[in-house]
Amino acid sequence: MVKSNYSYISGQKLIKILNKHFWKVKIISQKWSHIKVKFNNIVTIIPDHKELAYGTFHNILKQINIDEEKFIKFL
Numbered sequence: 339m340v341k342s343n344y345s346y347i348s349g350q351k352l353i354k355i356l357n358k359h360f361w362k363v364k365i366i367s368q369k370w371s372h373i374k375v376k377f378n379n380i381v382t383i384i385p386d387h388k389e390l391a392y393g394t395f396h397n398i399l400k401q402i403n404i405d406e407e408k409f410i411k412f413l
Contacts, residue, residue: 343410346389349373352398353384359412360404377402 347355356363356377364376371386382401385394399406 343413344392344395344406345413347395347413348388349384349386349390352390352395355409355412356402356404360409 353363353365353373353375361378366374366376366381368374368386373384373386375382375384380402382398384398390398396406399409
């Protein structure tokens with residue numbers, strides 16, 4: 339697992355990029371600092387943190403079936 343060109347992004351920025359360049363993200367609920375979203379019929383949790391750790395970022399993209407290199411182009 340190589341960090342490639344990843345630079346830390348927030349959970350909110352991740353959601354904005356998904357909405358703008360991929361499919362629409364539907365926010366189902368939020369409890370404390372975790373946002374439950376539905377993305378292309380897949381439900382996942384995105385932490386509402388200022389900086390997402392690389393592993394968290396990588397796992398979210400893996401869960402919603404988006405290639406990391408494709409996503410990083412939009413940062």
